Amino acid sequence: MADVGIRNVAALTVERVGRVAETGDPLQPFALLDEHGVEVAAVGEFLHHMLADDARPASLRSYAYELLSWFRFLRAIDVAWDAAGRAEARDFALWLKTVRKPSRPRRSDAPAPGSVNPLTGKAAPGQYYAPRTRRHARTVIRSFYEYHRDMHGRPLINPFPAAEGAEEGRLNAHHSPMQAFRQPMRRAAYQPKEPRPAPRVIPDQAFNELFASLTSNRDRALIAFYVSTGARASELLGVVQGLVAPQDQTVGVLRKGSRTLQHLPASADAFVWLRLYQQETHGLVPRGASEPLWWTLRRPFRPLTYDAARMVFTRVNQFLGANWTLHDLRHSAAKRMIRDPDLTLADVQWVLGHAHITTTEVYTNPAPDEVVRHVLAHHERQRRRGEALPAPPAPGYRPEALAALFGTPQMSGEA
Template identity: 80%
Template sequence: MEETGDSLLPFRVLDEHGVEVEAVGEFLHHMLADDASAASLRSYAYELLAWFRFLRAVEVPWHVAGRAEARDFALWLKICKKPPRQRRADAPAAGSVNPVTGKATSGENYAARTRRHARAVIRSFYEYHREMHGRPLVNPFPKGRGDEDEHLNAHHNPMQPFRRLSRRAVYQPKEPKPAPRSIPDRAFNDLFAALSCNRDRALIAFYISTGARASELLGVRQGRVVPEEQLIGVVRKGSRALQQLPASTDAFVWLRLYQQEIRDLVPKGPDEALWWTLRRPFRPLTYDAARMVFNKANAVLGANWTLHDLRHSAAKRMVRDPDLTLADVQWVLGHAHITTTEVYTAPTPDEVIAHVLAHHERLRAGRAKPPAPPAPGYRPEVLAALFGAGTAGEGAR
């Protein structure tokens, strides 16, 4: 794959002779015209590159690929290992669980979400060519099974969860449902104390108080910061709309300290970047650089928290506040559907463990609340038959 630098086609997929694959280029043009972002084009191009490499290995042209090739590709993604990367000597083994956070590191094989995404990309690629050119006649990856597929959520009530397909589509991996991993308050305090400069403290303070995505906060411009109103403007990932998010007072204090340190060292202006590297030549801070800074703090603690965990933590903090409605949290997080925000209402494993341990302690100390007596008017023999002997209270008759 090649990055072109052309805004009309940022990425190209090339064959073994260095020639652009026209079918993929046409599909990416279609996505760009349909207002897809450059990041989406890059993601789709990589998935199609893997598909075309697979077809080249089995010597099947893309326009005659069928269900057998789809099956073999799904099996290949399931069993093959990801390309090896250079890792530090002290890096944890793939798939191991961090003792501090309880989070598993990335495994050697492709995750189910990655395989689901690859299937969705290839299916949309074939559907585009079927609609535009009438060929190929068969999509190797058919749609989900069920009579109601076409209009499953046509009249969806936004206050109700989306209905799922009755059965998974052919060769579609099962959808994992991991619980959002938030950072406990004590662990966050340790993480914040491990930061070494005011820029990093300001950045993390904004993450934990706004719930913005990593890329959204890193893309903030200087003119979108309004300290007197405690607002910071981010461009949303999906809609790419500008939204003002409220942030904590501490975040703006750390930001002011950071801005004093870089005064007269970086360009100023409403359209200039807010976050910069610390070393010369000064450049706008990228996601990879911010992730490396975060990993340094992780190394001090022996943890493997991620920048996205800060978004989960901010969401959990807001959901726990009784004065904030779920609609408020949805607006701050930028979720299109409130059902996505409802995920954060479920208790975390740490919270459940703490509640159950407290329950056992109350039982041990004899401070457990006795069950409420039944309402008057019920006959004791009926209650005993339903709930066992000793259930009927003195008020029953």
């Protein structure tokens, strides 16, 4: 490939052509179509490989959209996908870093992009792609090229190289289960830096206000299960009626990654709210061991989806002026369990379904508001201690002279 020099990615026009289509075929749930409506065969083959490798349809959809951005970029610079090299990877990384996200319809009262909510301390999505989004795009494109290199021997070079020391799995080839996984010596080329923020936890008072703002027993039961089990949003929404065991105070969920069934303990309050919700919907929604547990509240009754559950939080946030999310409930549950001295870190790892205990350890780190609260309490204790016991006089001053001057009891000091 000829040297293209440095492209002016700021002046580049990347048209929003092509799309990701849902096919309805269980063997190929999603397809990437070009500007003419023709499926991109290379992407279709890669997604078929992912499905055979036990990837979920949601992952296929996510990967297809990342590859759609890459193919749109290659179309704008007039480079075939199998002719792309390091220069194209560099320019794509720079373009993704500097381009603004496509504008979408916004509510008139929506917060400004990137603004910080004064109640929660969480920032609204910004105008540019977040580092985590750009890192995910790089990972997807790299895995796409690695598949074609292994399967077909082309292209010879992956545009996005691996991190130093991570090639061929040498980094953790002899990993000890008693130690944390080692990270590469340095970041891979064109891999954005990503800060590791502390998990955002809903304070107890804020949670009480949020719970009091819920308007139905279904929503109260759902939130109570979220904050007591620590299950992911999709896991709890996928529960069927036969997996609810009030006598054992557990609920069975299918784990997001492994798809294994795990019975999670829940609070007694959650089952009380669930019983009230089921009593209200008796005779209105189907009953059976394989029927969904959560349903919409309006006719025609349908199984509750993630978007519908998210709208419950959206309405509550609008009322409170907050921007909490369903995933914050999982963080809050984890933090509550970590604070309990009678629960071990391994217990919390099992409940959260983490593959590695190092993932669970992030909840042992104090949140910024906790640190501020603890340090302010420290200063208050220091102030009270100082009031109770005045500091001794500085060297060179006679205690009896200070006592006569300030009317205080004599304190020991140097003569």
